[in-house]
Amino acid sequence: MIEAVIFDWAGTTVDYGSLAPVIAFKKAFKNAGISLTDDEIRRDMGMAKWDHIGKILELDDVKQQWKEMYSKLPTDDDRKKIYEDFQQSLLHYLREDTDLKTGVLKTFNYLKEYGIKVATTTGYTAEMMKIVQEKAADRGYTPELVVTSEDVDGAGRPSPAMIQFIMQKFNISDPKKIIKVGDTLVDIEEGQNAGVKTVGIVEGSSLMGLTQVEFDELNNEEQIAKRNEVKRKFESVNADFVIDSILDLVQIVEYLNESMDKKW
Template sequence: MIEAVIFDWAGTTVDYGSLAPVIAFKKAFKNAGIEISDEEIRKDMGMAKWDHIGKILELADVKQQWQAKYSSLPSEDDRKKIYSNFQQSLIHYLKESTELKSGVLKTFNYLKEYGINVATTTGYTAEMMNVVENKAAENGYTPDLVVTSEDVNNQGRPSPAMIQFIMDKFHIDDPSKVIKVGDTLVDIKEGQNAGVKTVGIVEGSSLMGLSQIEFDELDTEQQVEKRNKVKREFESANADFIIDNIYDLVQIIEYLNESMGKKW
């Protein structure tokens, strides 16, 4: 049977649309005089933020802007300065807004009722997670284990290190008994690298990139179109399962448990 579910945070269980890091990235780069788009940011969303900033600095358009403004390419010191600005912006924003997505508590309570361990991995640092974790706890969401790349020698996603760390803590040897749930392609890759089952979540995901209000304002046809676009991206990444809402995970767990010969 399924023994553990590992969730991502922003875009999966909190922060519908994964808006906080996008805002912080834009502000940090704007402070350096560089304009970046949502699409450029979301391309590698889910990575450790230091690595993510490195990816953005490698973009051709960013290099061109940097060269035009500073007559040189960004240095390691430049990367450190942007990272520092990003951290300050993100932590400020997280303190203001870290709301649970719809269905999170219901799903969490189901998992605990059936004795399934709940853990998390993230691209956030421990300092960032301290803010998010405390806010989530105030609303009743308290995973058994919260892991960052700092717990595994800074081996961020898509490395399987954080999932392997969790499996070791939970004394789970068989990766088929573990599910990784996330809203980015990096989440799916992380799960695949660890050999666990992977589930992509559609609504409120970073891949969709819409706030709750923006999604709700779409007509039914537009919502279906947005969902299908995200589903195609998860399919292209070979996610094992794709769900619209987090509570749909219950059906996946029951299906997997039945296929493993365990019925409740």
């Protein structure tokens, strides 16, 4: 039987479209005179933010812009300054606006009803998560365990360390009894590295990169095309399951439980 579900946060359970980190990254790099596209930001979304900034600074276009601006490549001090600006911007945004995605509470209550533990991993820092966690709790979403890379000596995703930490805390030895749910490819890699079942969420995901309004304004054919585009990305990294909405997770849990029952 499935004993635990581990959710990501932004783009999965809160912040439809994972907009907060995109806005904060753009602002921090703009302060340094560097322009970023959404695609450049989202390609490594889900990593610990310090690591993510390092990835962005390694992009050819960013290096070129930096050379033109400063006649040199970025240093560790430059990275630290961008990280500080990013943190300030993101913390401000999180205080202002952190909403649950549709279906989160219904799915969370289903898991609680059937005795399935709920935990989370994230690319956010503990300081960021304190804000998000409190706002989510005000709306009724209260995972038993909220883990950041700071709990595992900085080993952020795609390392399996945070999931392994959760397994120890929950006293679960078999990774196949755990589901990891996320909205980025890094989420799927994290789950695969830990040996757990992986589920990618399509709508409201960082991979889709649309706000709720933008998605709702698409016609039916356009919505289907967008969903299929994201599904192909998840399938390209061999996610075990891909679902449109968090509400569809119930079917995955029931399917896996039935499959385990048959094996016994």
